[in-house]
Structures are given as C-alpha cells and as structure tokens.
Amino acid sequence: MPREITAFSNPLIKQVRDLRDKRHRRAAGQFLAEGLRILTEARDTGRLPRLLFFAAASAGHPLVRELVVTVEDSGGEAIQTTPDILSKLSGKDNPQAVVGVFDEFGGILADLDRGASGIWLVAERLRDPGNLGTILRTGDAVGAGGLILIGECVDPFSVEAVRASMGALFTVPVVRSEWAPFLDWLRAGPGQLVGLSLDTAHDYRSARYAAPTFLLTGNEAQGMPDEYAAACDLLVKIPMLGKADSLNAAVATAVMAYEVLGQQRQG
Amino acid sequence: MPREITAFSNPLIKQVRDLRDKRHRRAAGQFLAEGLRILTEARDTGRLPRLLFFAAASAGHPLVRELVVTVEDSGGEAIQTTPDILSKLSGKDNPQAVVGVFDEFGGILADLDRGASGIWLVAERLRDPGNLGTILRTGDAVGAGGLILIGECVDPFSVEAVRASMGALFTVPVVRSEWAPFLDWLRAGPGQLVGLSLDTAHDYRSARYAAPTFLLTGNEAQGMPDEYAAACDLLVKIPMLGKADSLNAAVATAVMAYEVLGQQRQG
Structure with a gap:
C-alpha cells in the first residue's frame, strides 16, 4: 500500500525538490522525471523510479495504478500526495499526474x-x-x-x-x-x-x-x-x-x- | 543626453518590467526586446524602441552609442542604468547590454x-x-x-x-x-x-x-x-x-x- 504525504514540511519533499538543482542531483545520483507518458516510456525501456509520487485524484487512473504496482513490485516506493506538493516537486503550476525519482545512468x-x-x-x-x-x-x-x-x-x-x-x-x-x-x-x-x-x-x-x-x-x-x-x-x-x-x-x-x-x- | 535611472523604486522601472506580463503588454501596446543583436536587427528593419535602457558600463560600446543616437534622433528616449535594473527588466541573471521598449505591430x-x-x-x-x-x-x-x-x-x-x-x-x-x-x-x-x-x-x-x-x-x-x-x-x-x-x-x-x-x- 502506498504511503501518503500531505505536509510540505515532510523532509522527503525537500530532498526530492532539491533534485531540480544540479549540485544535489550529482550528490544523490538521482534525477526527476514527470508525467505519465514519460514514466510509462521509461518503464517500457526497463527503467523504474525508486520513488513514485502521484496525486490522490489520479490514483484510480489505470496507467497510474499499473505504475504503482510495477514500482512497488520492483522494490521502489509509491507515495500518494497532493497536487500542491506535485507542483512544488515539478516547479510547474499545473503539475503532471506523476513525478518519479530515478537513478542516474550513463554509458561510455x-x-x-x-x-x-x-x-x-x-x-x-x-x-x-x-x-x-x-x-x-x-x-x-x-x-x-x-x-x-x-x-x-x-x-x-x-x-x-x-x-x-x-x-x-x-x-x-x-x-x-x-x-x-x-x-x-x-x-x-x-x-x-x-x-x-x-x-x-x-x-x-x-x-x-x-x-x-x-x-x-x-x-x-x-x-x-x-x-x-x-x-x-x-x-x-x-x-x-x-x-x-x-x-x-x-x-x-x-x-x-x-x-x-x-x-x-x-x- | 541620456538621463540616468539607478533606483529600483523609479516608477518607470516597474512599468517597463510589467511588460513581461501579457495583460500589461496588451494595455500598453508595447513589448520588450533585449540584446544588441536583436535591437540592431530591429533598427535595420526600421523599428526603433521608444525607450532604450543601457548599462553605464556599455555606454562606450560603438553599437550602443549608435543605437542611443538613433533612438534619440527618432524622438525616443535613451536611459542609462545599472546591471541590476537591466536584470530586473529582462528577468535574467546575466542581462544583455540593452533592453528596448517597442510599440507592438502587426498586419492583417x-x-x-x-x-x-x-x-x-x-x-x-x-x-x-x-x-x-x-x-x-x-x-x-x-x-x-x-x-x-x-x-x-x-x-x-x-x-x-x-x-x-x-x-x-x-x-x-x-x-x-x-x-x-x-x-x-x-x-x-x-x-x-x-x-x-x-x-x-x-x-x-x-x-x-x-x-x-x-x-x-x-x-x-x-x-x-x-x-x-x-x-x-x-x-x-x-x-x-x-x-x-x-x-x-x-x-x-x-x-x-x-x-x-x-x-x-x-x-
């Protein structure tokens, strides 16, 4: 079962929001991606977020439900939250339904x-x-x-x-x-x-x-x-x-x- | 001679900065364009700003001097100001050397x-x-x-x-x-x-x-x-x-x- 975060003051929210800053991304080795389309595409290539934030209002959406299950099955965590917190994480007034925290990757x-x-x-x-x-x-x-x-x-x-x-x-x-x-x-x-x-x-x-x-x-x-x-x-x-x-x-x-x-x- | 504005509190600065907002643009029928390259291009097509803001440090630049003269000759006003105020007008940390206020135009x-x-x-x-x-x-x-x-x-x-x-x-x-x-x-x-x-x-x-x-x-x-x-x-x-x-x-x-x-x- 996804846990719920509704308080801006939750320290995890600040940590995730900080990933919008390059220095914090580098330190954490993680980055943010938003939106059902992008997260579904990521999943299809075998990349799942460690943390998946979704709005309570979207919890019934079939694609969101599918993502939540897949993330939890893979050992990641799904977190139900509010549109305001999603806005804060994505830095957009009209946030996407989901925001994911992924491990950085790269090749040589x-x-x-x-x-x-x-x-x-x-x-x-x-x-x-x-x-x-x-x-x-x-x-x-x-x-x-x-x-x-x-x-x-x-x-x-x-x-x-x-x-x-x-x-x-x-x-x-x-x-x-x-x-x-x-x-x-x-x-x-x-x-x-x-x-x-x-x-x-x-x-x-x-x-x-x-x-x-x-x-x-x-x-x-x-x-x-x-x-x-x-x-x-x-x-x-x-x-x-x-x-x-x-x-x-x-x-x-x-x-x-x-x-x-x-x-x-x-x- | 260009006048000088160095105070953020000058009402003209707020008016010009407000042109970043669509509602104010529509009301004023004016818009902002920044940068020597763009303003020189505008001049070459016969469009001159009503107001030209430039940093004191760029006052000696030949292209800036040329623009100042052309704007003043056309009845516009050139205003010498600070990098901080140029930043405020353009909304960028590293502002361009010049910011112009132009009349909107358009055809049918x-x-x-x-x-x-x-x-x-x-x-x-x-x-x-x-x-x-x-x-x-x-x-x-x-x-x-x-x-x-x-x-x-x-x-x-x-x-x-x-x-x-x-x-x-x-x-x-x-x-x-x-x-x-x-x-x-x-x-x-x-x-x-x-x-x-x-x-x-x-x-x-x-x-x-x-x-x-x-x-x-x-x-x-x-x-x-x-x-x-x-x-x-x-x-x-x-x-x-x-x-x-x-x-x-x-x-x-x-x-x-x-x-x-x-x-x-x-x-």
Whole structure:
C-alpha cells in the first residue's frame, strides 16, 4: 500500500525538490522525471523510479495504478500526495499526474555499437537544456544510435532537458566524452564525421551521407572550434536566406538528421 | 543626453518590467526586446524602441552609442542604468547590454503578398513561446513570406518568444487570424495548403511542393483538428522511427520548411 504525504514540511519533499538543482542531483545520483507518458516510456525501456509520487485524484487512473504496482513490485516506493506538493516537486503550476525519482545512468563510448544505426548525434558545449532535450527527442525519431556530448554540456538529467526530451532520455543512449578520446574512438572504426558550419560552400543537401554518419553540432553562440571543424570529414552548411546567420541548435541538428535519414532510407 | 535611472523604486522601472506580463503588454501596446543583436536587427528593419535602457558600463560600446543616437534622433528616449535594473527588466541573471521598449505591430491577411515567397508558415493554437520564436527564426532562415497564427496562439510579443526569435520577430511578418477567414483568404488566390499529420502514409520527402506552399503545423499536444486536416490540399508525415510519436513543433516545422525550400531551389 502506498504511503501518503500531505505536509510540505515532510523532509522527503525537500530532498526530492532539491533534485531540480544540479549540485544535489550529482550528490544523490538521482534525477526527476514527470508525467505519465514519460514514466510509462521509461518503464517500457526497463527503467523504474525508486520513488513514485502521484496525486490522490489520479490514483484510480489505470496507467497510474499499473505504475504503482510495477514500482512497488520492483522494490521502489509509491507515495500518494497532493497536487500542491506535485507542483512544488515539478516547479510547474499545473503539475503532471506523476513525478518519479530515478537513478542516474550513463554509458561510455566503448559501450556504443556504431553499426547499430546509420545516424549518430554529437553535440559540443551545448548550453541550453531545452535544446539538449529536443535533440534527444529528434534522435529518437530518426532512430539515432545515441547522443555523444563533448566538453562542458548542460546536464541531460536537468528537469528542463528531461521534459523537452519527452521521454527520449530513456530511449536514446547518452554518452559524455572529451574531444580527444571521442576522436580516438571514432577513428578506430568506420564513420563519417560531418560538421555543421557557416564557413563552407557545401550545401547539406548536395552532400552524400554514408552510414554511420556522426553529425557534429557546435555551441549555440560560437559554433565549433576551428580544430574540431578541421577534424571533420565533411563540413556542410544549411542555407540561410534571411537576415540571421544561424538556426537554433536543435533545429539545425534536426534538419541535418532528417536529410541523412532521408538519403539513407532511399538507399 | 541620456538621463540616468539607478533606483529600483523609479516608477518607470516597474512599468517597463510589467511588460513581461501579457495583460500589461496588451494595455500598453508595447513589448520588450533585449540584446544588441536583436535591437540592431530591429533598427535595420526600421523599428526603433521608444525607450532604450543601457548599462553605464556599455555606454562606450560603438553599437550602443549608435543605437542611443538613433533612438534619440527618432524622438525616443535613451536611459542609462545599472546591471541590476537591466536584470530586473529582462528577468535574467546575466542581462544583455540593452533592453528596448517597442510599440507592438502587426498586419492583417490582406497585407500579405503571397507571391513574395514560395514558403509560408501557418501555426494553429501554438502554446509555447519558445516554439513560436524558434519558428520565426526558422522562417527568417528559409525566407518565408510570413507566419500566420490561427486561433488562440501564444503571444508573439512575449519576452520568451522575442528572445527565441533572435530578432526574426522584426524580419518575418506575423499575422493573427481565425481559421475561416484564413481559408477564405487562402482560396482567393494560388497556394497549396500542406498539413503535417500522423494519419497519412504520404512521406514528406516524396511529396512535391509548388510555390507558394503554406505549411500548417498543429497544436503541440493535439495536432490539428480533423476539419483543418480535411481542408488541406496535401497531408504529409515525417517518418518517426523511435518510440515517440511526434517531434517538437518547431523542429517539425523546420524539417518541413527546409524540404520545401530544397525542392523549390532545385527548381
């Protein structure tokens, strides 16, 4: 039977709420994910929350009941609570029906099977959690093998990134690496490194992308360092017909990824 | 000579800060835009702020000096202030060097020249200001004729939308309309209405897009109503290979828009 917490002063509520802060996430090795859709997706990939908070009003919802049973069967704890406390945990005025506390996870480059997909996403010094989550969501959609984060990127387990990923955090492998070990790993096997750049005349639609293609997106404000661009097998640009000189990083990644997917599906 | 405001208690500061709220924007008919890049872009399209706030520390920056002079010459007011007050105005910890107060603007369908571009963006019940701004930014990049907002959409003049647009709010015409008058206007001239849908087998890359193409994107959570889909000349879908069933709305719009642009440029 789920226990019930209705008091804001309960110390567990503060602990869980603190997971919205990176320092606390790192110390606890845990993160927050909200919403029936995302938590169901997580479960389908074999990841269950250690703690599952749900509103009393949603206790009868079949998906919530299913989650509660599965979490309890796995040794986790389900906790019935109030909409106000769910709001506090998620930081949103209209909270989702469920909030889960998950253990952080992650892999290393050596875990990745580059033959598993024709498209891999690589982002360096990505700063915006919404962009990171959106790139993961796109990665799921194009069937990317994974997302490789180079250098100081925003935390993929931040509440905003998890939210924007719409569950793709659980379906798309994420690996963090520095540039040099990434390049060593990449060059130890097949793979074309394609960089998005403003300093090339090569239109992204006229290039040809062989599997596996590794798509490198640079920092939102500065793009990628010259050294990274020089290491690419191919630099391409997306045409910009207006006044601005760049696209949103998640948008640019998606436009590229769908061009690669379209070509690879056509054979 | 710019006057100086260094007191938080100055009533003008509260008035300007209130423009972050939709109700106050509507009452004042004004909105906020921040950053040298965006304000310079605005000036280049002939739009100048009525009020220009800048940090004393940036007063020597050539672009700031230029803006101050242009704003004062046009009858606007430049106000030197502190980083703390700029933070308060923009709601950000690291404020931009300048914050401007602009008059709202907008057009009607009858103003649009559909022959001016091969691509037009249409969004219905768009809820997220970041998505709206990002769609404008993409619209600028593909040379879209404009963005037509159908029904209850988020305010394009919200601080988040203006910020995500990176200045494209000033370069891409935005028109608000209801569905019926939009359809009347559309059918009174040439134009193919293309809807993004999950309920079609028609791949977006195998369709052919004749100019002018009007790309219709539905609400983030629900997609578009059946009635809107039925009115489209063509429904297409973007392949989804993963677990999720949809892309971020701004990403989907960009993937479509770049396919249309690519085809139209190829002739």
